[in-house]
Amino acid sequence: MNKQDIAEKVHGVLGSTKADAERAVETMIDCIVTELKSGGEVSVAGLGIFKTKMRAARQARNPRTGATVQVPAMRVPKFQPAKALKEAVK
Numbered sequence: 001m002n003k004q005d006i007a008e009k010v011h012g013v014l015g016s017t018k019a020d021a022e023r024a025v026e027t028m029i030d031c032i033v034t035e036l037k038s039g040g041e042v043s044v045a046g047l048g049i050f051k052t053k054m055r056a057a058r059q060a061r062n063p064r065t066g067a068t069v070q071v072p073a074m075r076v077p078k079f080q081p082a083k084a085l086k087e088a089v090k
Helices: 003-014 018-037 083-089
Strands: 042-044 048-055 058-061 068-071 074-081
Touching: 003 018, 018 042, 018 048
Parallel strands: none
Antiparallel strands: 042 048, 048 074, 058 068
C-alpha cells in the first residue's frame, strides 16, 4: 500500500473528491514531518509514536574502494509501534 492507496481509502470513507482526500493525506504527512524536523514527537493513538533519535558519528567503509570514511552524527526518524498495533499484527 502506498500514499495513493491511502488517499483512495480516505476518498471512499469521506465521499469527498479525490483531490480533497489526497490533500488530507498530504497534510497529515506534512504535519508529522514538520514536527519531527523541529525535534518533537507525534503520537497517534492505536498506531504509535513517531520521534527522532541521535545517531552517533562513526567510521564506515566504502564497499567499492575499501576506503574508510567518517559518517557524521545525525538525527534519524524512529517509529515506536503502539501495543494495539503490535497485537493486531500478531
